[in-house]
Amino acid sequence: MTRRKQHVPWKAAGTASESEHSADDVVRETGWVFNNRVGGHLNLAEFVATGDHETAAYLQTFGLLGPELEQQTLVEIGSGIGRMTAGFTRMFPRVIACDLDAAFLERCRETVANFGKPERLQTSHVVDGRTLALADDCADLVFSYITFQHCHRDDALFLAREAARVTKTGGHIALNFRTWVPQDVVLWPAGKLVRSAWRLPRIGPFIAQRRLPARLGWQANRLAPSEVVQSLSPTLTDIRIFRSPKRRPFGIAGTTDCTFEGVHRSHWWLVAEVR
Numbered sequence: 001m002t003r004r005k006q007h008v009p010w011k012a013a014g015t016a017s018e019s020e021h022s023a024d025d026v027v028r029e030t031g032w033v034f035n036n037r038v039g040g041h042l043n044l045a046e047f048v049a050t051g052d053h054e055t056a057a058y059l060q061t062f063g064l065l066g067p068e069l070e071q072q073t074l075v076e077i078g079s080g081i082g083r084m085t086a087g088f089t090r091m092f093p094r095v096i097a098c099d100l101d102a103a104f105l106e107r108c109r110e111t112v113a114n115f116g117k118p119e120r121l122q123t124s125h126v127v128d129g130r131t132l133a134l135a136d137d138c139a140d141l142v143f144s145y146i147t148f149q150h151c152h153r154d155d156a157l158f159l160a161r162e163a164a165r166v167t168k169t170g171g172h173i174a175l176n177f178r179t180w181v182p183q184d185v186v187l188w189p190a191g192k193l194v195r196s197a198w199r200l201p202r203i204g205p206f207i208a209q210r211r212l213p214a215r216l217g218w219q220a221n222r223l224a225p226s227e228v229v230q231s232l233s234p235t236l237t238d239i240r241i242f243r244s245p246k247r248r249p250f251g252i253a254g255t256t257d258c259t260f261e262g263v264h265r266s267h268w269w270l271v272a273e274v275r
Ligand SMILES: C[S@@+](CC[C@H](N)C(=O)[O-])C[C@H]1O[C@@H](n2cnc3c(N)ncnc32)[C@H](O)[C@@H]1O
Pocket: 010, 033, 034, 035, 051, 077, 078, 079, 080, 081, 082, 083, 084, 098, 099, 100, 101, 104, 126, 128, 129, 130, 144, 145, 146, 147, 150, 151, 152, 155
């Protein structure tokens, strides 16, 4: 069994995905863990379309969408079953999809085979939830969306440093984090309770696959931009922090404050060039 409570719902969803017969069934049964949509009408094509829309919007906003992509290698941390990965393989000649759960990576290959370019895809299992089994300087861009918030705090910071390690000098990282909002007065203690319950015999495995408790428990950390920037700044330059226009600037010295409507109020992005 994995040593981190935070891994429980992902392993549970990964295992559940293995017993589904078709890729559409996987989306209907476990797709909500990626894009929060439920219903018997869901299918893989629509699921991938949500990823296509978001990847293009974020890369465009970050100034990372240009003809140079056609020569680049992208590393995606927390690919899941390939909601965004399929689109990435249409943009980048080489994509390395990394995830904590090996069953998700199998499904990711299937998604890319159906909606992307499978010959461009490599997968990499993040066995311990923090170390990328990739060489230094292998990527032009490391991208991660709604994944760091699900890691143990130390693992999220370690993974962020891993992202910088595997990126070439002059390449970029674009990493999404979650920070504090007023509702956390309730959400944070409730989440801690759920995470403790995941370890209980019988009850734990049952609630790990239930949407409401999973959503409460799986946001396993809150990281402010100052904490992440402090940990990574020696390796980065041109650091931009993207936030929702609905919240105040974070005011971190040495960084550029940017806003984008598409950023959730509780989220922020670290976009930077690697030295
Ligand atoms: C909410 S899903 C997001 C997937 C994808 N980025 C998307 O937007 O569809 C979070 C993903 O992160 C993975 N994950 C969670 N903790 C992780 C860790 N410590 N290391 C790597 N992947 C992790 C999960 O298995 C899951 O696939």
